[in-house]
Amino acid sequence: MAGAGLKRINLFLSLFVVFAALFTQPGCWDQREVERLGLVLATGVDMAPGGRIKVILQNINPSAMARGVVGAGGGGGGAGAGKPYSNRSTESETIFEGIRDLSRQTPRQLFFAHNQVILVTERLARERGLEEVLDFFERNPQVRRTTWFLIAKGDLETLLDEPEPLEQIPAQRIFDIINEQHLTSRYAARRLEDFLEMMESDGTHPYTAMIERIKNPAAPPEHRNRLAEGHLAEPHQTIKINGTAIFRRDRMAGQLNPGESRGLLWVKGEVRGGTMEIPNPGQKDRTVTLEILRTKTKLEPALRDGRIYMKVAVKVDSNLAETTGPLDLSKPETINKLEKLQNGAVQKEIESVLAKAQQEYGVDIFGFGQAVHRKYPRQWKEMKGRWSGLFPGVEVQILVDSKIRRTGMITKPVEPKQR
Numbered sequence: 563m564a565g566a567g568l569k570r571i572n573l574f575l576s577l578f579v580v581f582a583a584l585f586t587q588p589g590c591w592d593q594r595e596v597e598r599l600g601l602v603l604a605t606g607v608d609m610a611p612g613g614r615i616k617v618i619l620q621n622i623n624p625s626a627m628a629r630g631v632v633g634a635g636g637g638g639g640g641a642g643a644g645k646p647y648s649n650r651s652t653e654s655e656t657i658f659e660g661i662r663d664l665s666r667q668t669p670r671q672l673f674f675a676h677n678q679v680i681l682v683t684e685r686l687a688r689e690r691g692l693e694e695v696l697d698f699f700e701r702n703p704q705v706r707r708t709t710w711f712l713i714a715k716g717d718l719e720t721l722l723d724e725p726e727p728l729e730q731i732p733a734q735r736i737f738d739i740i741n742e743q744h745l746t747s748r749y750a751a752r753r754l755e756d757f758l759e760m761m762e763s764d765g766t767h768p769y770t771a772m773i774e775r776i777k778n779p780a781a782p783p784e785h786r787n788r789l790a791e792g793h794l795a796e797p798h799q800t801i802k803i804n805g806t807a808i809f810r811r812d813r814m815a816g817q818l819n820p821g822e823s824r825g826l827l828w829v830k831g832e833v834r835g836g837t838m839e840i841p842n843p844g845q846k847d848r849t850v851t852l853e854i855l856r857t858k859t860k861l862e863p864a865l866r867d868g869r870i871y872m873k874v875a876v877k878v879d880s881n882l883a884e885t886t887g888p889l890d891l892s893k894p895e896t897i898n899k900l901e902k903l904q905n906g907a908v909q910k911e912i913e914s915v916l917a918k919a920q921q922e923y924g925v926d927i928f929g930f931g932q933a934v935h936r937k938y939p940r941q942w943k944e945m946k947g948r949w950s951g952l953f954p955g956v957e958v959q960i961l962v963d964s965k966i967r968r969t970g971m972i973t974k975p976v977e978p979k980q981r
Contacts, residue, residue: 600670602674603620607680617653623646658698673704680711682712687713687809687813712772713814726800745836748836749804750832772807776801782796810923822918825914830859836854838852840904844889847887848886857876857878858877859874880964881969882900891969897969904962905963916958
């Protein structure tokens with residue numbers, strides 16, 4: 563009897579576990595077939611006449627992508643079914659209203675979960691500010707906070723329709739360029755979540771990369787008969803992520819050039835790679851190129867006699883990538899000279915962005931306020947309301963420690979013999 567009772571208990575428990583699992587599994591009430599969705603890969607926002615907002619969406623063309631068809635102009639120059647994407651634009655009072663209006667232009671439901679990049683024009687960022695733009699994207703449950711957030715120069719429609727032979731969809735092309743930023747470390751692209759966090763912080767001001775359409779230096783002056791031979795023409799224009807936009811609250815205050823942008827990244831500890839050119843110590847009119855391997859930055863604030871001090875300590879590991887002119891790398895003193903020259907080059911980049919941020923714009927894009935808050939939380943309570951006025955007076959000490967790890971396969975450059 564005891565054995566039979568135990569079996570019934572085990573059976574009951576097994577059935578209970580099965581039914582519990584069935585009732586707790588998520589249902590499919592909100593399932594959406596991908597064929598019925600208008601997948602959005604890029605969202606652009608600009609100003610429109612009369613205080614209105616222009617919204618531009620870039621959608622995938624699934625039929626063209628399935629066939630692997632490329633338009634006649636490369637990626638964006640084709641038309642009709644051969645074009646792998648479509649751009650739609652509208653003007654309205656708000657972003658939400660504009661997107662609802664765009665939904666009447668597409669046969670598929672707009673879906674933002676795969677949005678790769680958000681582009682806001684420089685004109686809107688400077689004149690109108692980003693408050694309403696960020697409010698919409700922060701509230702939208704489909705928009706992922708890992709989406710890249712950039713400031714665009716010039717006309718958005720043209721930027722999002724620039725042909726490119728290697729990447730068919732402009733939004734994907736921008737996304738891929740950003741993912742390779744470690745190769746140069748000369749622009750500071752931010753994701754939506756990072757930008758929002760900086761916007762809401764008391765101890766730092768936001769920034770992000772800028773993108774623009776420029777003349778393609780690889781385009782020949784004439785295409786001659788290449789098209790007749792079946793080759794696609796090299797486009798006369800291309801897109802480039804170039805520089806960094808810096809903000810005071812939600813309005814763009816100014817911009818940094820590529821060198822100043824890397825100076826910002828040195829302070830933030832976000833230089834992941836790239837190259838540096840320094841003078842050749844053996845021949846001053848020649849240069850040595852160093853490849854950056856690793857970096858590490860530490861901020862150390864100090865409060866003394868009513869003044870604020872900040873020590874920026876940067877460590878850099880690099881390899882020697884190229885030399886022009888004679889250079890004997892077998893001598894330790896040569897390596898020491900190169901390391902000191904790299905120290906000076908890094909310090910110069912940091913000094914350039916410090917001068918611009920402190921003296922010209924008065925915006926703390928480095929997070930100095932956050933560093934003070936961490937070390938001096940009690941004093942920060944009194945300082946945070948006045949930080950915009952205190953930041954330009956912060957005295958910054960820059961310490962750079964460079965190490966050249968490898969010099970390549972040779973110790974002396976090739977020198978042609980005199981005959």
